[in-house]
Amino acid sequence: MKINLRNFPAEGRDFEGEDPVEILDVSDPEYRFESPVNYRLHGQVLGHALVVTGRVWTCVGITCVRCLKDAERPVEVRDFVVHREIETTEDFADLTENLREDILLALPQNPLCSKDCRGLCPVCGQDLNERTCSCAKQAASPGSKRVEAGSTGTPWSALDRIKIARK
Ligand SMILES: [Zn+2]
Ligand SMILES: [Zn+2]
Known part of the structure; x- marks a missing residue:
């Protein structure tokens, strides 16, 4: 100019x-x-x-x-x-x-598509702007469902119990 x-x-x-x-x-x-x-x-x-x-x-x-x-x-x-x-x-x-x-x-550092972009789920990779996945829910409530699953003796039951005991 x-x-x-x-x-x-x-x-x-x-x-x-x-x-x-x-x-x-x-x-x-x-x-x-x-x-x-x-x-x-x-x-x-x-x-x-x-x-x-x-x-x-x-x-x-x-x-x-x-x-x-x-x-x-x-x-x-x-x-x-x-x-x-x-x-x-x-x-x-x-x-x-x-x-x-x-x-x-003035260029944006660590640019975002919008300031409240919800990003990708670190577990399943779902774009959380499009829809939610169930990973966050499971991680947030390791309670009732998993204990029930554990009590029925699935291969994961021992692991579930260890995880819960650590909390
Ligand atoms: Zn984004
Ligand atoms: Zn997920």
Whole structure:
């Protein structure tokens, strides 16, 4: 994103638009970028300095660390700020690198498909967002049913008794 510094109005100037996703130049396989980098900025020239503030945002494809599904997450920089000294001979200020850095810093770490993703059951692998499995219930209540099973003498009865005795 380049700002034309020629005839810059005293009251500043608004900039709205998008840069192609290629400016991000990310090779991290954890993140998939397909959306452009959007910006809505206000620039002002104060003496020998260019000050640009505003909002920058895009979308990133991630793999949820809990349920392993692919999902799209918004990436937003709400307080984008650039303060740069400019020479009177400069015609343009190129903010591409600032956009890039701030977006990369805003990327979600350990990304989730949604903040209350329930993940996969560690026992059977069921996606608990889709439906519940019975593993958690069995683990939570090792009581009545298993004792009954044990008393009828299944091959697992001895094991069941050990587990219960340990509790
Ligand atoms: Zn998830
Ligand atoms: Zn399960």
